[in-house]
Every structure is written in C-alpha cells, then in structure tokens.
Amino acid sequence: MQDIEGGICAPKGFRAGGIRCGIKASSAKRDLALILADRPCTAAAVFTTNRVKAASVLVSQEHLAGGICRAVIANSGNANACTGAQGLAAARRMAALAGEAFGFPAEQAAVASTGVIGVPLPIAAIEGGMDALAASLSGDAAGYEAALEAIMTTDTRKKGCALETEIGGGAVRLGGMVKGSGMIHPNMATMLGFITTDAAISRELLNRALVRSVARSFNRLTVDGDTSTNDMVLIMASGAAGNPPIEQEGADYEAFAEVLETLCVRLTRALAQDGEGASRLVTVTVRGASGEAAAETLAKSVASSSLVKAACFGADANWGRVLCALGYAGVPFDPEAVTVRFASAAGDILVCRKGAQVPFSEEKAREILSAGEIEIRIDLEAPSGGPGGPGEAVVWGCDLTYDYVKINGDYRT
Amino acid sequence: MQDIEGGICAPKGFRAGGIRCGIKASSAKRDLALILADRPCTAAAVFTTNRVKAASVLVSQEHLAGGICRAVIANSGNANACTGAQGLAAARRMAALAGEAFGFPAEQAAVASTGVIGVPLPIAAIEGGMDALAASLSGDAAGYEAALEAIMTTDTRKKGCALETEIGGGAVRLGGMVKGSGMIHPNMATMLGFITTDAAISRELLNRALVRSVARSFNRLTVDGDTSTNDMVLIMASGAAGNPPIEQEGADYEAFAEVLETLCVRLTRALAQDGEGASRLVTVTVRGASGEAAAETLAKSVASSSLVKAACFGADANWGRVLCALGYAGVPFDPEAVTVRFASAAGDILVCRKGAQVPFSEEKAREILSAGEIEIRIDLEAPSGGPGGPGEAVVWGCDLTYDYVKINGDYRT
Numbered sequence: 082m083q084d085i086e087g088g089i090c091a092p093k094g095f096r097a098g099g100i101r102c103g104i105k106a107s108s109a110k111r112d113l114a115l116i117l118a119d120r121p122c123t124a125a126a127v128f129t130t131n132r133v134k135a136a137s138v139l140v141s142q143e144h145l146a147g148g149i150c151r152a153v154i155a156n157s158g159n160a161n162a163c164t165g166a167q168g169l170a171a172a173r174r175m176a177a178l179a180g181e182a183f184g185f186p187a188e189q190a191a192v193a194s195t196g197v198i199g200v201p202l203p204i205a206a207i208e209g210g211m212d213a214l215a216a217s218l219s220g221d222a223a224g225y226e227a228a229l230e231a232i233m234t235t236d237t238r239k240k241g242c243a244l245e246t247e248i249g250g251g252a253v254r255l256g257g258m259v260k261g262s263g264m265i266h267p268n269m270a271t272m273l274g275f276i277t278t279d280a281a282i283s284r285e286l287l288n289r290a291l292v293r294s295v296a297r298s299f300n301r302l303t304v305d306g307d308t309s310t311n312d313m314v315l316i317m318a319s320g321a322a323g324n325p326p327i328e329q330e331g332a333d334y335e336a337f338a339e340v341l342e343t344l345c346v347r348l349t350r351a352l353a354q355d356g357e358g359a360s361r362l363v364t365v366t367v368r369g370a371s372g373e374a375a376a377e378t379l380a381k382s383v384a385s386s387s388l389v390k391a392a393c394f395g396a397d398a399n400w401g402r403v404l405c406a407l408g409y410a411g412v413p414f415d416p417e418a419v420t421v422r423f424a425s426a427a428g429d430i431l432v433c434r435k436g437a438q439v440p441f442s443e444e445k446a447r448e449i450l451s452a453g454e455i456e457i458r459i460d461l462e463a464p465s466g467g468p469g470g471p472g473e474a475v476v477w478g479c480d481l482t483y484d485y486v487k488i489n490g491d492y493r494t
Numbered sequence: 495m496q497d498i499e500g501g502i503c504a505p506k507g508f509r510a511g512g513i514r515c516g517i518k519a520s521s522a523k524r525d526l527a528l529i530l531a532d533r534p535c536t537a538a539a540v541f542t543t544n545r546v547k548a549a550s551v552l553v554s555q556e557h558l559a560g561g562i563c564r565a566v567i568a569n570s571g572n573a574n575a576c577t578g579a580q581g582l583a584a585a586r587r588m589a590a591l592a593g594e595a596f597g598f599p600a601e602q603a604a605v606a607s608t609g610v611i612g613v614p615l616p617i618a619a620i621e622g623g624m625d626a627l628a629a630s631l632s633g634d635a636a637g638y639e640a641a642l643e644a645i646m647t648t649d650t651r652k653k654g655c656a657l658e659t660e661i662g663g664g665a666v667r668l669g670g671m672v673k674g675s676g677m678i679h680p681n682m683a684t685m686l687g688f689i690t691t692d693a694a695i696s697r698e699l700l701n702r703a704l705v706r707s708v709a710r711s712f713n714r715l716t717v718d719g720d721t722s723t724n725d726m727v728l729i730m731a732s733g734a735a736g737n738p739p740i741e742q743e744g745a746d747y748e749a750f751a752e753v754l755e756t757l758c759v760r761l762t763r764a765l766a767q768d769g770e771g772a773s774r775l776v777t778v779t780v781r782g783a784s785g786e787a788a789a790e791t792l793a794k795s796v797a798s799s800s801l802v803k804a805a806c807f808g809a810d811a812n813w814g815r816v817l818c819a820l821g822y823a824g825v826p827f828d829p830e831a832v833t834v835r836f837a838s839a840a841g842d843i844l845v846c847r848k849g850a851q852v853p854f855s856e857e858k859a860r861e862i863l864s865a866g867e868i869e870i871r872i873d874l875e876a877p878s879g880g881p882g883g884p885g886e887a888v889v890w891g892c893d894l895t896y897d898y899v900k901i902n903g904d905y906r907t
Contacts, residue, residue, distance in 0.1 A: 133821030133829040133849075163817050165830070165850045198814025199851040310818050387800075391899050401611025404576050405723055408546030416546040417578070436546075437578045438612040483896045486804055 082246045082340055088225040089256040091243035092279035094119045094319030097224040098217030099231030102210025104196070104203055105158035113210050114231035115179065116153040116275055117218060121189055122317035124150035125288035127295050129312040135162035136172035136202075137194040138311060144176060144188045148284035150317050153275055154179040155193035155232050157260070161202040162194075162310040171202040182211050193273050195234055195260060195311050225258070232260040232273055240351035246340045248333050249324040253280045255340055259348045261312075261355075272299065272352060274314035276344065280337055281320035282327040290338040291316050298345035301377065301476045302353055303385045316341075353477040354454075358484030362454045363393050365476045369461035369469020375412045376474035382410035383457060384478035393455060393480035398423060398446035400432040403457060418469070420460040425452035435466075495659040495753055501638040502669040504656035505692035507532045507732030510637040511630030512644030515623025517609070517616055518571035526623050527644035528592065529566040529688055530631060534602055535730035537563035538701035540708050542725040548575035549585035549615075550607040551724060557589060557601050561697035563730050566688055567592040568606035568645050570673070574615040575607070575723040584615040595624050606686050608647055608673060608724050638671070645673040645686055653764035659753045661746050662737040666693045668753055672761045674725075674768075685765060687712065687727035689757065693750055694733035695740040703751040704729050711758035714790065714889045715766055716798045729754075766890040767867075771897030775867040776806050778889045782874035782882020788825045789887035795823035796870060797891035806868060806893035811836055811859035813845040816870060831882070833873040838865035848879075 085091050099114040126145050128138050137160075144150070154175050161168045176190035194202065217227055229239050241258035261272030282290075295314055320326070327333045354362040365384045370376035383389055386406040392399040400421045408416065421433035427449045432441050449455065461469040498504050512527040539558050541551050557563070567588050574581045589603035607615065630640055642652050654671035674685030695703075708727055733739070740746045767775040778797045783789035796802055799819040805812040813834045821829065834846035840862045845854050862868065874882040 131818065131821035132827070133817050160814070163814055163829070163846070163849055163851070165848070198812075198818065199846070310814075310821060387898075394899060399611075401573070401576055401723075404546050405544065405611065408544035408723060414545070416576070433576070433612070435578070436576055438576070481899055483899050485800075486807060486894055486896050486899060 082244055082343065085243045085245045085254065087222055087243050087256060088229065088241040089116060089258050089275060089277045090220050090222065090225040091256040092254040092277045092319060093321035094279055095277045096218045096220045097228035098214055098219065099227035099229070100210055100213045100217050102213070103206040104156055111227060111231035112156055112158045113207060113214055114155045114228040115214050115218065116228060116277070117183060118151050118317055118319055120319065121149050121151050121185070122319050123282060123284045123287055124148055124315065124317045125284065125291045126191070126313055126315040127292060129309060131310050133163065133310045135160050135194055135311040136164060136168035137161050137192040138313060139169065140172040140176060141191040141193065141313060144191055147188070149189055150191055150315070151185045151189035152179050152183065153191045153193060153315060155273060156207065157195050157232050157234050159196040159200055159202045160194050160198045160311050163199040164201055167201055171204040174204050175207060178208060178211050182215050191315055193311070193313055195232060195273055198310060229258045234260065235357055236260050236355055238355050240348060240355060242344065242347050244340050244344050246336060248280065248327070248336050251322060251324050253322045253324055253337070254278065255344050257344050257348050259352055261352050272312050274299065274348060276314070276316040278316065278318045279320065279322035280318050280327065281322065281324050282318050282337060286327055286330070286334055287316060287318055290334070290341050293338060294342040294345040297342055298349040301381070301474065302349050303381055303476065303478045349477055353479050356479035358482040358487065359479030360482050361393055361452070361480045363390070363478045363480060364454070364456045365459070365478065366456065367459045367461065368473045370412070370414065370472030371470040372472040373474055376472040377476065378412050379407050379410045379414070379459070380474050380476035382406045383459070384476045387481055390478065390481035393450065394482050396447050396450035398432055398441070398443065398450060400438070403459065404433065404436065407459070414461050418462045420462060422458040423449050424456040424458060425449045425454060427452050495657055495756065498656045498658045498667065500635055500669060501642065501654040501656050502529060502671050502688060502690045503633050503635065503638040504669040505667040505690045505732065506734035507692055508690045509631045509633045510641035511627055511632065512640035512642070513623055513626045513630050515626070516619040517569055524640060524644035525569055525571045526620060526627055527568045527641040528627050528631065529641060529690070530596060531564050531730055531732055533732065534562050534564050534598070535732050536695060536697045536700055537561055537728065537730045538697065538704045539604070539726055539728040540705060542722060544723050546576065546723045548573050548607055548724040549577060549581035550574050550605040551726060552582065553585040553589060554604040554606065554726060557604055560601070562602055563604055563728070564598045564602035565592050565596065566604045566606060566728060568686060569620065570608050570645050570647050572609040572613055572615045573607050573611045573724050576612040577614055580614055584617040587617050588620060591621060591624050595628050604728055606724070606726055608645065608686055611723060642671045647673065648770055649673050649768055651768050653761060653768060655757065655760050657753050657757050659749060661693060661740070661749050664735060664737050666735045666737055666750070667691065668757050670757050670761050672765055674765050685712065685725050687761060689727070689729040691729065691731045692733065692735035693731050693740065694735065694737050695731050695750060699740055699743070699747055700729060700731055703747070703754050706751060707755040707758040710755055711762040714794070714887065715762050716794055716889065716891045762890055766892050769892035771895040771900065772892030773895050774806055774865070774893045776803070776891045776893060777867070777869045778872070778891065779869065780872045780874065781886045783825070783827065783885030784883040785885040786887055789885040790889065791825050792820050792823045792827070792872070793887050793889035795819045796872070797889045800894055803891065803894035806863065807895050809860050809863035811845055811854070811856065811863060813851070816872065817846065817849065820872070827874050831875040833875060835871040836862050837869040837871060838862045838867060840865050
C-alpha cells in the first residue's frame with residue numbers, strides 16, 4: 082500500500098471539477114462541485130442517522146437504492162435542510178441537471194449539500210453554473226482540488242488523499258476527499274465524504290467494506306457532539322483497474338477492505354485536526370475493556386467531554402477529568418484499576434495508576450500536551466493488576482478552544 | 495408560599511458556619527462548611543450516578559442509609575475523588591471530627607467535597623480548623639452565608655433561597671443552598687445542594703418528595719454534559735415547625751412536595767445562570783411530545799447542543815440547529831410539524847413553523863436573544879397542524895462562551 086497523488090481523480094475512470102455559481106452570495110469561494118465517472122459505477126453509501134434529513138440526503142438515498150451511480154453533484158453554502166417540498170424539488174433538479182448535462186438518467190446522480198439550514202436553495206444559481214461546471218472538469222489534480230474546494234465551508238484546509246495497492250496481481254487505486262469540521266459526533270455529522278476506486282467489486286462487498294471502514298473511522302470521530310442533517314459518505318467503484326472482480330470474501334476482499342479503512346482513518350484524522358477552532362488532534366485509546374463496543378463507548382465519552390477537551394486546549398494534565406468521563410460512560414469497569422498516560426511526539430508520561438495519581442513532572446506533562454497531536458492512553462487492568470479484557474478502540478477528537486465558540490457564535494452572518 | 499430571608503438557617507432547628515482552614519492553599523477564600531441541626535433529623539439524599547464516586551459520596555451514602563442526619567460537613571478546594579483508601583479514611587475522619595465536636599455518632603454526619611480530583615485531601619487542615627468552624631456557627635444569615643461561601647469553587651455568585659408555606663394550619667419553612675457551575679448534565683454534576691426544612695415528615699415521604707423534585711429541577715439542568723464524581727442533594731427535616739407529621743400522601747404531602755419542587759427549580763435556575771462562563775440563562779420548553787420523558791429528552795438534546803449554545807452566545811436566531819438537535823435526540827417526532835419560537839423579556843418571535851423557516855425580523859430576533867434570560871419554545875404539533883401529544887418538559891441550560899473555555903483550559907493551576 083502506498084500514497085499517491087491526485088485524490089479522487091487518482092483512480093481510473095473519474096473526472097472532477099468545481100466552480101463558483103453564487104450560492105455563497107457574499108464570498109468569492111467555489112460552491113458547486115461535480116464528480117463524474119466515465120461509466121456507471123457500483124456504489125455504496127452511508128447517511129446521517131438524524132431524524133431531520135436534508136433534501137439532498139433523501140434524494141441520494143432514493144437514487145442510490147439500486148447501487149448504481151454515475152456522478153455526484155454537491156454544493157456548499159446552503160444545506161437544503163428544513164426546506165420542505167421546495168427543497169426536495171430543488172435536490173431532484175440538481176440531479177436532473179447533472180444527468181441532462183452528461184446524458185445519463187437523473188437517478189444515477191447522487192446529490193449532496195452543506196451549509197446553512199432552513200434557507201431555500203437558490204437553484205437558479207446552480208442552473209446558471211452548469212456550463213461552467215462542465216468546463217471545469219478534468220481527470221487530474223486541478224479538477225480534484227477544484228471539487229474539494231467547492232464543498233468546503235468552515236474547513237480551514239483541504240482534506241483528501243489517495244492510496245494504491247495490489248489486488249489480484251494488478252494495481253488498484255482509491256482516492257478520497259472530505260469536508261467537515263464542526264458537528265462530527267457521534268455519527269459523521271456535517272461531513273461529506275466522497276471516495277472513488279477503480280477496483281472491480283460487487284455492490285454487496287463494496288457496501289460491506291464501506292460500513293466496516295466507516296464504523297472504525299468516521300464514526301469514531303467526535304468534534305462537538307452534534308450530528309447534522311446532511312452527512313453522507315459515498316464510494317463509487319469504476320472497475321477500470323481490471324482486477325478480477327471481487328465477488329466473495331477472501332484475500333482480495335480483505336486487501337480492498339484494509340486499504341479502504343486506512344484511507345478512511347487518514348481522512349478521519351484530517352477531520353479531527355481541522356475540527357472547528359481546534360488547535361490539537363486528540364487521539365483516545367482504550368485497552369482492556371470487555372469488548373470493542375465497550376472500549377469505543379468509553380473512549381468516546383473521554384474524547385467528547387467538554388472538560389477534557391478544554392484541558393487539552395490548556396495543555397493541563399487533568400487526568401481526573403478523564404476518569405470522570407469514563408465514569409459516566411455507562412459501561413462497567415473498575416475505577417480502581419485504571420491506568421492513564423499522556424503521549425505525543427514530545428514523550429510519554431504515566432499520570433494515573435490503579436485509579437489514583439502517581440507522582441509526575443508537571444513540566445514534562447505540559448510539554449507533551451503542548452504538541453499538535455496528543456494521545457490519551459487508557460488501560461483498564463484487571464483488579465489483580467494483570468491485563469484487562471480484549472476490547473480495544475481508538476477514537477479521534479480535538480480540543481475545545483476560544484475559536485470554536487467564535488466560529489459558532491455567529492455562523493449565519 | 496412566600497419568599498423569606500435566611501436560606502438554610504430560615505427553618506427552625508438549624509445553625510451553619512464556614513471558615514478558611516487552608517485547603518485552598520493559594521486563596522484567602524473559605525473552604526470548610528458545617529450545617530448542624532439541634533437534634534437528629536429525618537434525612538434523604540440523591541447522589542451522582544458516575545461510576546467513579548468520591549470518597550465523600552461513598553461515606554455519605556453509608557451514613558445516610560438509616561435516614562438520620564445531624565450535620566453536614568463539607569469542604570471545597572479538593573474533591574477527595576480518585577484518592578483510594580487514604581481518601582476514604584479522610585472522608586470518615588471528617589464525619590468523626592464533626593461528631594466529636596458536637597457529641598453525636600459519626601454515622602449521623604454527611605460528608606461532601608468539591609474541587610480538584612486526584613489530590614490527597616489535607617485532613618490535617620480540617621482537623622486544625624474544627625474549633626474555628628464551631629465558633630463560626632450561627633442560626634442567622636451570617637452563618638448561612640459563611641457556609642455557602644465555603645462550598646463555592648468556580649461559582650461567581652451565592653445561590654440560595656428560602657420559602658415559607660402553610661401546612662396543617664401552621665407555617666413550614668424550607669431553605670436551600672447550592673454550589674456548582676460546570677459539569678451539571680445530565681444528572682447533577684459537580685453540584686452540591688443542601689436543603690433544610692422544619693417540617694415534620696416521614697423518611698419515606700421526604701425521600702419521595704426529594705426524588706420527584708430533583709427529577710424536575712436539578713436533573714433537567716445542563717451546563718456542559720459532564721457528570722461529576724461528587725454530586726449530592728441532601729435534605730434534612732427537623733420537625734421543629736410542629737405541623738402534624740406528614741406520614742401519608744394527601745394535601746399536606748402535596749403542599750410540601752410543591753414547595754420543595756419550587757425551591758429546587760429556583761436553585762436550578764440559579765445554577766444555570768451561573769454556568770461556567772455563562773452569559774445567558776437558556777430555558778428550553780418542549781410541548782406536544784408523546785410523554786414527559788420524550789419531551790425531556792428532546793429538550794435536553796437542544797439545551798446540550800454546543801452549536802445551539804454557541805448560537806445563544808452570539809444572539810443568533812439559528813433555529814436550524816434547534817431542529818438538528820431535536821433530530822439526533824433519539825426520540826420519534828415529525829420534523830415537518832415542529833414550531834420554534836424564541837422569547838425573552840424583550841418579546842417573542844416565531845422563527846419556524848411546520849419545520850421550515852417563516853419570515854421574521856433578524857433585528858427583533860437579535861434583540862430578544864440578547865437578553866440575560868432567553869427561552870427556546872418548541873411545539874411538536876400533530877401532522878394535521880393540531881395540538882401534539884400531552885408530553886411537556888422544561889430544561890435549563892446556558893450559553894457556551896469564550897470564558898467557559900478559559901475557565902476550564904487550566905483549572906488546576
């Protein structure tokens with residue numbers, strides 16, 4: 082498995098583009114993106130679990146029900162959520178515009194939107210921008226970056242990557258791009274993720290690999306506890322790599338699922354690092370829980386705690402808040418058998434053993450916690466002091482900063 | 495029912511006091527409090543549900559098991575949590591010191607602590623302060639205020655009140671005081687609440703009234719989603735009012751339960767208003783849910799949302815975030831039948847009907863949301879537009895501000 086350039090345009094069979102059509106009225110930024118496959122692709126997607134779903138989510142769920150996708154049309158600057166029948170019509174129109182421009186049925190287009198909730202989507206701006214959008218398409222890095230820019234809102238950096246691996250004797254590529262910074266917990270809130278691959282793979286196995294990868298990556302990310310109306314992660318497989326089609330579980334499927342999970346974890350870390358106002362990526366690892374689900378719940382409770390997040394911002398080795406957050410996670414464990422370490426590139430320090438403080442250097446702890454990427458490592462030992470259960474999970478989050486409050490105090494204006 | 499002066503010293507049979515014994519090493523603030531009843535009282539209490547429980551909680555649970563309490567000894571500056579066997583011994587010693595000083599069994603003392611987690615409690619400072627603590631006792635406002643000051647940590651204001659009502663033909667009084675500002679959701683985190691009454695009431699009914707009142711007040715408060723290791727709400731009934739003892743449900747019990755709930759709601763609002771860094775008290779009301787529990791869950795989801803809280807800080811009428819938070823609460827409702835209003839002393843404005851925006855004046859909305867106390871009113875109508883279900887609940891919270899981050903970024907130093 083190796084890193085390659087080109088993001089979602091790295092796999093064979095895809096072009097992308099992005100323009101400014103005027104949805105972000107007061108901004109010169111791009112706001113309309115297209116990812117176009119040369120041929121209909123096998124597709125799979127996961128969507129927000131919020132009961133309030135954007136029109137784009139409802140339409141994409143309907144269109145992807147058959148597992149075939151030719152294109153994604155996405156806008157930023159407007160979520161097209163809580164917009165009623167008018168919003169639903171606008172989302173359908175977006176899909177139809179993509180189909181008309183490139184000669185495929187509207188049902189083969191997925192639609193995505195992100196931005197402010199409750200404001201009618203200016204569909205005329207999108208209609209007026211379709212020619213320019215088509216002209217912006219390319220199969221190289223320029224097209225990929227234009228598309229990526231066009232789905233960004235409060236994102237401060239572009240988040241994308243591509244990987245190549247060998248499957249069935251030949252090279253297979255995956256590329257991904259995401260947007261999102263606030264509202265990413267517990268299940269992919271305000272995030273859009275688009276992944277392309279040239280692997281030949283059945284719809285069922287593509288879906289299985291996506292669900293597993295998302296469970297271990299995007300769904301283990303927490304920025305502020307809110308779950309949005311608009312989230313989706315979509316993967317399109319063109320089959321252009323020419324590998325023997327992956328149609329049952331086995332070595333080829335495992336290789337594909339592994340590279341997909343690696344890609345998703347890479348994108349998840351980028352999202353956490355770009356959490357609204359975030360100054361540090363915080364990785365929380367829990368080991369020794371009764372099972373993986375218990376470990377995940379405990380780790381998420383720590384990564385979501387406003388008090389832990391604020392302490393990370395202050396580089397304060399406040400391990401008591403870590404124990405406190407474990408304590409209200411709703412999962413049984415022995416508080417008197419917990420070990421906590423803080424770690425980063427600056428080192429590793431033990432601060433709590435058997436649920437109580439051990440002497441440590443505050444200066445060293447502060448140095449460790451001042452890094453841009455920090456780790457909270459929690460071991461749930463057996464009461465006897467030996468190893469705990471087999472459950473282990475890694476969760477990603479970020480610190481809580483002044484800038485988070487600033488960004489969200491007046492988002493609409 | 496009427497307001498009276500004197501807080502926890504207003505009911506007959508109680509004295510209180512507070513001193514500085516030196517637990518808060520770097521501060522001149524009071525850190526040790528005592529509430530002393532003239533005679534053993536009937537008592538009831540509720541405690542944190544966190545699995546990591548402070549030594550003070552463990553000892554108080556044990557001591558109050560019999561329903562008899564003569565005194566509460568409480569310290570601030572140190573939570574005595576995650577302190578192992580040494581911490582448990584220190585908490586027992588606190589109870590014994592109170593008993594020795596006033597000639598009652600240690601088991602009749604409740605113990606409470608609040609402050610930093612994981613640091614050994616300096617019990618010698620408490621031992622050394624007992625004479626001064628006894629000397630500080632009084633049955634008037636001075637004693638009450640000294641005790642209240644001595645349990646405060648990041649609290650910025652004193653939070654207490656007293657009410658008088660008529661039960662069984664005579665006057666009965668209740669007084670209460672609380673500390674707490676961060677970590678108050680979902681179940682009374684980092685809060686201590688002490689309530690006194692001179693009502694004569696059986697232990698069983700006292701407990702029933704307390705549990706009901708706490709469920710509708712302190713447990714409907716959310717500041718930052720964390721639940722602490724140390725919380726408790728304790729009520730002591732001296733019986734000195736001389737009312738016919740309340741030993742079964744009926745008019746007297748209902749009158750007592752009503753005044754207790756009013757007192758608890760009063761204290762809850764004071765806690766929300768003093769939430770760490772809070773600039774506004776935010777009241778969220780949900781009507782039309784299928785039941786009270788559903789209404790409470792929905793209202794808490796809105797009041798806990800970091801995005802809603804940040805919008806309140808910015809006086810931004812971002813009703814889309816309200817719908818979004820309802821959507822991930824995990825309770826069924828029809829998103830297309832939701833009405834949202836914002837209200838305050840400056841007026842009342844409809845911003846969302848049937849789940850979609852209605853035209854409204856941004857200027858007026860900003861004026862309403864700039865008040866110190868604001869209300870988010872949510873009606874879940876029937877899909878036909880008529881009234882929704884019978885479920886209704888009120889929840890209290892506060893906004894998310896720069897100061898919250900500042901206070902919690904470096905709490906220990």
